[in-house]
Amino acid sequence: MTDPYDDATPRRPLDLAGLQRRLADFAAARDWQPYHTPKNLAAALSVESSELLEIFQWLTPEESARVMDDPDTAHRVTDEVADVLAYLLQLCEVLGVDPLGALAAKIDRNEHRFPAGRPDHGSP
C-alpha cells in the first residue's frame, strides 16, 4: 500500500474528515482496532478530558484566563485538546456518528429551547 501522505502533495489536510482518516490509518497500521471498542474510546475520551481539566483545577477564574501566556502550559493545553479531539473522532468513526452534523442539529435544538433575549436562562 502506498502511504497517501508520503509524497509531494500537502501533508496535512486540515479538515476534520482528513484528520479522522489519518487517525483510523494510524490505529490500523499498529493493529490497535481491537482496543478501540466504543466503550474503551469513551473511557479514553473521558480520561483525556480530565487531563485537560487537571491543568485548571487549582487556578482562579482569572488565572485560568491567562494559561496561554506561559509557553509550557500553552503547549500542554494544546496537546490535551488534541488528545480529546482524537478520541472523540475515533469514537465517532467506530460508531458511525457524524460529529459536525450532530453539533449542528444540537445548536438548532438549543436555539429553540433557549431563545435569545429571554431573561430566564441565567446560566449555561
Place this chain on the structure above:
Amino acid sequence: MTDPYDDATPRRPLDLAGLQRRLADFAAARDWQPYHTPKNLAAALSVESSELLEIFQWLTPEESARVMDDPDTAHRVTDEVADVLAYLLQLCEVLGVDPLGALAAKIDRNEHRFPAGRPDHGSP
C-alpha cells in the same frame, strides 16, 4: 443586530469553524460569556465526556459495539457527542487554540514516537 443566519443563504455551515462561530454567537446572545472561563469550560467538557461514558459503563465490549442499533440509545450517544464537541470548541475559542492544527501536529508527533510495523507498542 441582524441575525447572520436569518436570510436565504445556507443556514448551517457544516465545517468546524462555522459551528464554532455559531456557538460563540449563541453564548453572546444569552450573555453567557462570564460563565465561559477556560476553567469552567474545561470542567463542562469533562462532565459531558462522562455523560457519554455513562451510556457505556455497564456494557460488555460486544454490547458497546452495538449501541447504535437502538434508536433511543443512538440519539443519546449523538447528543452527548455534540455536547462534548460544543464545549471543546468553546474552550478552544476562549483560549485561542486551533483544534485541527493541534490534532494534526499531535498525529505528526505520534507517527514519529510510534512508528508503524514495530511490535513494541502493543496497546494504544
Place this chain on the structure above:
Amino acid sequence: MTDPYDDATPRRPLDLAGLQRRLADFAAARDWQPYHTPKNLAAALSVESSELLEIFQWLTPEESARVMDDPDTAHRVTDEVADVLAYLLQLCEVLGVDPLGALAAKIDRNEHRFPAGRPDHGSP
C-alpha cells in the same frame, strides 16, 4: 451465620467496613456482580465524580462555598457524595484494596514529600 442486620439491634453500623458489607450484600441480592468488574466500577466511580462536579461547574469560587445553604442543592451534593463513596468501596471490595490503609500510607508518603514549613510547594 447470623445476619447482623436481621435483629433488634441498630440496623446501620456507621463504619466504612459495615457499609461496604451492606453494598456487597445489596449487589449480591440483585445478581449485579457480573456487572461489577473493576473496569466497570472504575468507570462508574468516574461518572459519579463528574456528576458531583457538575453541581459546581458554573459557580464562582465564592458561590461554590455556599452550596450547602440551599436545601435542594445540599441534598443533591450529599447524594452524589454517597454515590462516589459507594462505587469507591465496591471497587475496593472486588480488588481487595483496603481504602483506609491506602490513604494512611499515602498521607505518610506525602508528609515526607511535602514537609510542612517549606515555601516551595505553593499549590496542592
Place this chain on the structure above:
Amino acid sequence: MTDPYDDATPRRPLDLAGLQRRLADFAAARDWQPYHTPKNLAAALSVESSELLEIFQWLTPEESARVMDDPDTAHRVTDEVADVLAYLLQLCEVLGVDPLGALAAKIDRNEHRFPAGRPDHGSP
C-alpha cells in the same frame, strides 16, 4: 494546641474521621486552604477518579479482574484509590457533609427503590 500525633501513641488511627483530620491538618500546615474551595476539590476528585479509570481503559473485563496480580499495577491502583478518598474526604470536610451518614441514607433509599428478588432491575 498539642499535636495529637506527636507522642508515643499509635500514629495512624485507621478510621475515616481520623484520616480526615490528618488531611485537614496537612493542608493547613501548608497553607493550602485557599485552594480547597468545594469547586476545586470536586474537580480534583473527578481528575483523580479518571486517573484510576486510566489504569483500566484498554483492558478487557477479564484483564481488569487481574490488575492486582502485577505488583506495580497493584501499587498504582492503591495509590489512586487513596487520592480519590483523600479528595472526597477533603470535599466533605469543607462542605460539612458526613460521608458515612450520606452513604447509609442512600443505601436505605436504594433498598426501597430496588427491592431484592424483583426481576425488573437487570443492571445496576
